[in-house]
Every structure is written in structure tokens, then in C-alpha cells.
Amino acid sequence: MSSCKQCIARQLNGMNTLTKEEIKQVSACKTTRKYKKGDIIFYENEMLNGVYCVREGLCKLVKLSANGKEQTIKLMGKGELIGQRSIISNERTNLSAIALNTMELCFVPKEEIISAIKTNRDFSFDVLQNLAQGLREAEDDLINMAQKTVRQRLAATIIYVSKNFGVDKEGYLKVHLSREDYASIVGTATESAIRILSQFKKEGLISTFGKKIKIENFKVLEGVE
Amino acid sequence: MSSCKQCIARQLNGMNTLTKEEIKQVSACKTTRKYKKGDIIFYENEMLNGVYCVREGLCKLVKLSANGKEQTIKLMGKGELIGQRSIISNERTNLSAIALNTMELCFVPKEEIISAIKTNRDFSFDVLQNLAQGLREAEDDLINMAQKTVRQRLAATIIYVSKNFGVDKEGYLKVHLSREDYASIVGTATESAIRILSQFKKEGLISTFGKKIKIENFKVLEGVE
DNA sequence: TTTAAACTATGATATTTGTCATGTTTTTCG
DNA sequence: CGAAAAACATGACAAATATCATAGTTTAAA
Numbered sequence: 001m002s003s004c005k006q007c008i009a010r011q012l013n014g015m016n017t018l019t020k021e022e023i024k025q026v027s028a029c030k031t032t033r034k035y036k037k038g039d040i041i042f043y044e045n046e047m048l049n050g051v052y053c054v055r056e057g058l059c060k061l062v063k064l065s066a067n068g069k070e071q072t073i074k075l076m077g078k079g080e081l082i083g084q085r086s087i088i089s090n091e092r093t094n095l096s097a098i099a100l101n102t103m104e105l106c107f108v109p110k111e112e113i114i115s116a117i118k119t120n121r122d123f124s125f126d127v128l129q130n131l132a133q134g135l136r137e138a139e140d141d142l143i144n145m146a147q148k149t150v151r152q153r154l155a156a157t158i159i160y161v162s163k164n165f166g167v168d169k170e171g172y173l174k175v176h177l178s179r180e181d182y183a184s185i186v187g188t189a190t191e192s193a194i195r196i197l198s199q200f201k202k203e204g205l206i207s208t209f210g211k212k213i214k215i216e217n218f219k220v221l222e223g224v225e
Numbered sequence: 226m227s228s229c230k231q232c233i234a235r236q237l238n239g240m241n242t243l244t245k246e247e248i249k250q251v252s253a254c255k256t257t258r259k260y261k262k263g264d265i266i267f268y269e270n271e272m273l274n275g276v277y278c279v280r281e282g283l284c285k286l287v288k289l290s291a292n293g294k295e296q297t298i299k300l301m302g303k304g305e306l307i308g309q310r311s312i313i314s315n316e317r318t319n320l321s322a323i324a325l326n327t328m329e330l331c332f333v334p335k336e337e338i339i340s341a342i343k344t345n346r347d348f349s350f351d352v353l354q355n356l357a358q359g360l361r362e363a364e365d366d367l368i369n370m371a372q373k374t375v376r377q378r379l380a381a382t383i384i385y386v387s388k389n390f391g392v393d394k395e396g397y398l399k400v401h402l403s404r405e406d407y408a409s410i411v412g413t414a415t416e417s418a419i420r421i422l423s424q425f426k427k428e429g430l431i432s433t434f435g436k437k438i439k440i441e442n443f444k445v446l447e448g449v450e
Numbered sequence: 451t452t453t454a455a456a457c458t459a460t461g462a463t464a465t466t467t468g469t470c471a472t473g474t475t476t477t478t479c480g
Numbered sequence: 481c482g483a484a485a486a487a488c489a490t491g492a493c494a495a496a497t498a499t500c501a502t503a504g505t506t507t508a509a510a
Contacts (some may be wrong), residue, residue, distance in 0.1 A: 063364075065372045073364050089357035094364060117350070124349055125342070131356040132314040138363035139288075139298050139319060145370045146412035147290045150497070179458065187371030189498055194458060210506080211457090375467070404488065414468050419489060435476080436487090451510100458505070465498070475488065
């Protein structure tokens with residue numbers, strides 16, 4: 001059986017300020033679950049009774065709008081805690097979580113997390129900083145959405161995925177997202193995302209191989225207008 | 226001299242879980258400052274050495290873009306703490322704070338806040354919930370920006386101002402924002418904001434008297450398409 | 451392997467929103 | 481008060497993006 005220690009040792013974890021005792025405790029009561037691409041981890045407007053720690057894979061947090069279109073708010077990868085915010089504010093989820101590839105998640109009951117927050121100052125402060133960081137990112141995203149063009153946002157998203165989830169030996173983004181996923185992150189129509197990616201190819205900023213994307217000219221891509 | 230107790234008694238305060246001792250402490254070392262409309266409380270990319278608690282008035286948190294346009298991220302009114310996030314994450318501000326009318330702010334040194342967070346569990350958890358709440362709001366704003374039309378966002382903003390800052394006896398919004406301010410909140414051109422407000426008037430959803438706005442048909446305004 | 455489904459691609463067109471120009475009204479301040 | 485500045489208003493046009501249509505391509509499943 002896998003322990004949380006490994007995760008924490010690898011610094012992949014939103015819980016790396018827990019004491020050894022606490023880790024043992026969390027490790028003992030967590031349950032690991034597997035998900036396939038497209039699986040729904042939870043829907044919006046659910047009451048969670050725990051948080052999910054990403055051990056492996058990638059998922060998206062999305063909001064479904066009235067017209068059936070979905071907006072992706074955030075991608076969550078290794079070591080990130082999903083549902084933390086809902087647990088802390090004791091509210092229903094405002095977003096759905098959907099697996100983007102094969103995932104392994106550790107589910108930690110609410111009480112464990114809350115108890116750790118209440119008793120371990122370092123962990124509590126860590127969570128605090130984590131939320132503050134998240135808030136800053138959310139503000140930045142809002143600004144980008146308001147002030148940048150679709151083209152600029154798409155370029156920024158490709159760079160984000162490259163930086164956060166890495167590239168393989170040939171330089172292709174490790175994470176393979178569909179054009180629809182990109183559109184949903186950027187907040188545009190799928191056709192627009194496709195069109196702009198085609199433009200990027202023509203302009204030599206990226207190249208593709210099947211679904212895989214490689215950044216060919218980072219500097220220009222970063223500064224597209 | 227004014228004490229923090231008054232603010233806290235009136236529940237106007239992001240610090241109402243502090244103990245009596247702590248309040249005395251904060252009260253003792255805070256300094257009160259006055260600002261006029263348009264005054265800059267701080268710029269983006271500054272290192273704050275404390276937080277500002279709004280005792281009176283209203284300000285906006287804005288981001289200036291390359292082309293000189295500004296995006297308003299949030300309006301801050303009575304009892305709200307400004308700069309909290311930057312203090313906690315120990316980063317430079319990512320936004321500027323600008324007074325929208327005559328303001329009175331209490332400045333509380335960083336050390337006081339951090340010390341209170343580290344020693345008072347209730348306060349710490351309160352801040353945690355506050356940030357979680359803020360994060361949710363930021364996510365909602367992002368979704369609105371991505372999925373709603375300018376028209377819908379402007380309608381929502383009017384309703385927001387009405388709910389959060391109230392109306393006078395005649396039903397006019399207490400807070401008077403310029404069309405430019407509305408445009409900056411909604412993320413559009415000033416002319417577009419003006420045009421849409423004119424439409425709302427023609428459609429009988431709002432009425433105006435000088436700079437003052439009154440909601441005439443809440444239901445329809447709330448559900449505009 | 452073959453067949454359907456999902457994904458990618460691109461053109462044509464419509465809609466939304468931004469920009470520029472110009473004039474009016476309101477506010478501010480010497 | 482009266483002039484200058486700021487804010488408001490609206491038309492005309494341009495640019496960005498969405499929508500609809502149609503077809504090629506890849507993927508997955510029977």
C-alpha cells in the first residue's frame with residue numbers, strides 16, 4: 001500500500017508541512033481512487049466531505065453555463081489539492097472536476113484536513129499562503145480575460161501547459177489537450193481555437209504531430225499581439 | 226481617538242475574531258489616514274508593510290494594462306481589509322488601490338496581523354475562510370467575464386453595487402460611479418458602457434438623475450440577455 | 451478491419467464590441 | 481460667475497469573435 005510520505009518526500013504535496021504523526025494519520029484514513037479520462041470526480045453544487053490530492057494525472061475544474069458551454073477555470077496536476085476551498089468555506093462546490101487522462105487521487109476526509117488546520121500552525125499558514133497564491137492567480141486570469149485577445153490567451157495557455165506539465169524529449173507538450181479543451185480554458189469557441197492554432201503553425205510559432213504540440217518559437221509566442 | 230472596538234462592534238471588520246487584548250494591541254498601533262477621491266492608496270508592485278482596514282468610503286483595486294486601460298478587479302467598502310493577500314503571501318502587490326470617494330483607512334502594521342494569525346486560531350481560520358470566499362468570488366468573476374455579454378455584466382454590476390452598498394430613500398444607488406468606472410469593472414470601452422446604460426434607460430430597466438442610478442425593474446435587469 | 455463517432459479544419463457570414471469623431475452636458479475651480 | 485475640463489452621449493465604421501455549414505482526418509470500438 002502506498003503512503004502519503006512518498007508524495008510528501010517528493011514535494012508533490014499540498015500537505016508537506018504536516019508532522020510525521022499527522023501524515024501517518026492522514027495516510028491511514030485516506031482512500032485512493034482511480035479515474036479514467038472523462039470521468040467526473042465531482043459535479044458543481046455538491047457538498048464534499050473531503051479533499052482530493054492528485055497522485056497521478058491531470059484534471060480540469062470547469063463551470064457549465066446555461067447554453068451548455070463549459071469554462072475551464074484551472075488545471076490540476078500532481079500534488080495539488082482539489083476541493084480544499086469548498087471544505088474550508090464549508091460551501092457546495094461551484095465547479096465540476098473532470099479527469100483529462102488516467103488519474104489516481106487520494107481522498108482525505110474533511111475532518112482530517114480541518115483538524116490539521118486547527119492544530120498545526122505551520123500547515124494552517126501553508127494553506128493560507130496557498131489560498132492567497134490561488135487568489136492572485138485568479139485575479140491575473142481575470143485580468144487576462146478582460147485585457148487580452150483570444151490569440152494572446154491561447155498563446156499564454158500553451159506556454160502555461162509547457163511550463164507546468166513539461167515537454168517530452170522531442171519537445172512536445174507532455175499533456176495532450178483537445179482543441180475543445182484549449183477553447184474552454186481560453187474562453188472562446190472551439191473553431192476559433194482551431195483557427196488560431198493553425199495560424200500559429202503557419203507563422204512557425206508551434207508545430208504539431210497528431211494531437212501533440214511543440215513550441216517552436218517561445219519568444220515570439222510569448223509576445224504575440 | 227477612535228478605537229478598533231467600534232468597528233468590530235459594528236461588525237464592519239475583517240478582524241472581529243480577535244480577542245479583546247489583541248484588539249487593544251491593534252488599536253494601539255494602527256494609524257488612521259484620510260484620502261480624497263482619486264487618491265492612490267498604493268500602486269501595483271509595491272511591498273506593503275501592513276494592511277488597510279476601510280473605516281469609511283470606497284475604493285477600487287485595479288490593474289493597469291500596457292495600453293493604459295485599467296481593469297477594476299474589486300470594490301472595497303466598509304470593514305474590508307486591503308492588502309491582506311499580499312501580506313500573507315509576502316509578495317508585492319499585483320494591483321493598485323484608488324479611492325473612489327472620501328475615505329478613512331486604518332493602517333495596521335504587518336507584524337500585528339501576522340502575529341495575530343500565528344497565535345489566534347479563530348482569527349487565522351477566519352482569514353482562511355475569507356480568502357476561500359474571495360477565491361470563489363474571483364472564480365465567479367472569471368466565469369462571468371468569459372461567458373456573459375457586456376450587457377449582462379453591466380446589469381450584474383449595477384445589481385452588485387445596489388446590494389453591497391445600498392440605495393437611498395428615493396432608491397438611487399448610494400455609490401456614484403462614473404461610466405468609466407463601470408466600464409473598467411465590466412471590462413469594456415467607456416463608450417460601450419454609456420451606450421448600454423442608455424439602452425437600459427430606454428428599456429425602463431433603470432432611470433438616472435445626474436450621475437445617480439436607480440433600478441426600476443430589478444427582475445428584468447437581473448435576467449437581461 | 452471496418453464503421454461510426456469524435457476531432458480537426460476552413461470558408462462564409464452574422465454578431466458583438468471597440469475605435470474614432472463630434473457634439474452636448476455637467477462639474478470644477480480660478 | 482464664467483471658462484476650462486471632465487463626463488456623457490451618439491453616429492459611423494472597423495475589428496474581433498461567434499456561428500453555421502461542410503468536409504477531411506483521426507480515433508475508438510464492434
